[in-house]
Amino acid sequence: MPFSFHQAICNEVFQGWPFHEACRRIRAIGYEGIEIAPFTLSETPAAISVDQRRQYRGIMASEGLRFVGLHWLMVAPKGLHVTTPDVALRERSWQHIRDLVDLCADLGGGVMVFGSPKQRCTTGGSTVAEARARFQDGLSEVSEHAMESEVTLLVEALPADQSDVVETLAEAVEIVKAIGSPAIRTMFDTHNAVDEKEPHAVLVDRYFEYISHVHVNEMNGGHPGTADYDFKPVLEVLKRRGYCGWVSLEAFNFEPGAEKIASESLAYLESEISKIPA
Numbered sequence: 001m002p003f004s005f006h007q008a009i010c011n012e013v014f015q016g017w018p019f020h021e022a023c024r025r026i027r028a029i030g031y032e033g034i035e036i037a038p039f040t041l042s043e044t045p046a047a048i049s050v051d052q053r054r055q056y057r058g059i060m061a062s063e064g065l066r067f068v069g070l071h072w073l074m075v076a077p078k079g080l081h082v083t084t085p086d087v088a089l090r091e092r093s094w095q096h097i098r099d100l101v102d103l104c105a106d107l108g109g110g111v112m113v114f115g116s117p118k119q120r121c122t123t124g125g126s127t128v129a130e131a132r133a134r135f136q137d138g139l140s141e142v143s144e145h146a147m148e149s150e151v152t153l154l155v156e157a158l159p160a161d162q163s164d165v166v167e168t169l170a171e172a173v174e175i176v177k178a179i180g181s182p183a184i185r186t187m188f189d190t191h192n193a194v195d196e197k198e199p200h201a202v203l204v205d206r207y208f209e210y211i212s213h214v215h216v217n218e219m220n221g222g223h224p225g226t227a228d229y230d231f232k233p234v235l236e237v238l239k240r241r242g243y244c245g246w247v248s249l250e251a252f253n254f255e256p257g258a259e260k261i262a263s264e265s266l267a268y269l270e271s272e273i274s275k276i277p278a
Contacts, residue, residue: 140179
């Protein structure tokens with residue numbers, strides 16, 4: 001059987017659409033999976049009822065979509081921070097992550113992409129080392145609950161203009177290794193790798209065993225095919241290494257409209273994939 005990638009899309013592109021209509025259109029365009037930003041479901045994601053969680057899960061299944069996981073974990077509720085020296089706020093913030101693990105499990109299990117730059121960067125006079133240690137400790141403490149829930153937390157490297165805590169894939173992998181849990185891994189995002197010093201394909205190959213998810217987008221925040229990012233080298237590595245996770249579209253510029261972004265991105269990526277030697 002020819003190798004193929006499992007392609008998904010992040011649902012905030014369709015924010016404002018009724019959930020069932022968004023799922024129906026995403027599947028009709030050709031995506032296999034949907035990745036959900038919790039704030040698109042509720043300003044207090046932990047308060048989403050059991051019945052509503054079942055409904056969301058049922059809608060995805062009825063439309064033929066697989067649930068990929070969660071991202072943009074800490075947009076809502078407002079005011080959370082996982083590396084702050086304020087112990088009470090930090091504990092409340094990590095409890096929010098545990099609650100999202102439960103939400104993720106109830107929706108079908110999967111990955112949780114931990115980017116959230118404003119909620120993990122240094123604050124309150126902390127050094128980068130102190131903030132990073134708190135980030136690692138928090139992930140370690142929640143790892144057992146994540147593993148029991150069949151959820152994988154992914155440490156996302158972010159560029160310096162977004163966060164000063166975990167800025168490279170190498171730093172993310174250091175945390176993954178230090179924790180040593182199968183529930184804590186990393187991921188690769190083409191847009192957020194802008195500060196990396198080595199070619200992206202080299203990094204993906206080097207750290208492949210720790211990468212459990214991939215986000216695709218242009219460096220300028222547009223959707224694939226609208227700028228000049230060369231996706232082929234990274235896709236070639238993923239194909240050669242037998243990557244079986246998701247390749248998920250996360251666009252930041254929604255101006256072209258949900259359907260245009262979704263359809264053009266998938267067509268462009270499929271075209272690039274078709275050029276990869278067998």
